[in-house]
Amino acid sequence: MSYQKLIIIGNLGRDPEMRYMPDGTPVTNISVATSRRWNSADGSKNEETTWFRVTLWRRDAENAAQYLKKGS
Numbered sequence: 917m918s919y920q921k922l923i924i925i926g927n928l929g930r931d932p933e934m935r936y937m938p939d940g941t942p943v944t945n946i947s948v949a950t951s952r953r954w955n956s957a958d959g960s961k962n963e964e965t966t967w968f969r970v971t972l973w974r975r976d977a978e979n980a981a982q983y984l985k986k987g988s
Contacts, residue, residue: 924968926950928988934981944977946970946984 929947948968972980
């Protein structure tokens with residue numbers, strides 16, 4: 917089995933949504949926006965936003981729900 921690590925740096929699009937699984941495990945969903953800016957060959961400025969839906973489990977889920985807010 918192989919694993920990949922992805923680091924997403926951006927801003928939250930909404931407040932974290934935390935819930936508990938039937939066995940009591942905390943789960944938090946967040947939406948993170950990342951933006952990329954560049955100048956095209958004709959000199960015009962461009963911007964592109966990509967959204968990531970992230971699911972956090974257990975302690976990470978609790979920490980995200982407690983400390984993160986929209987825009988952070």
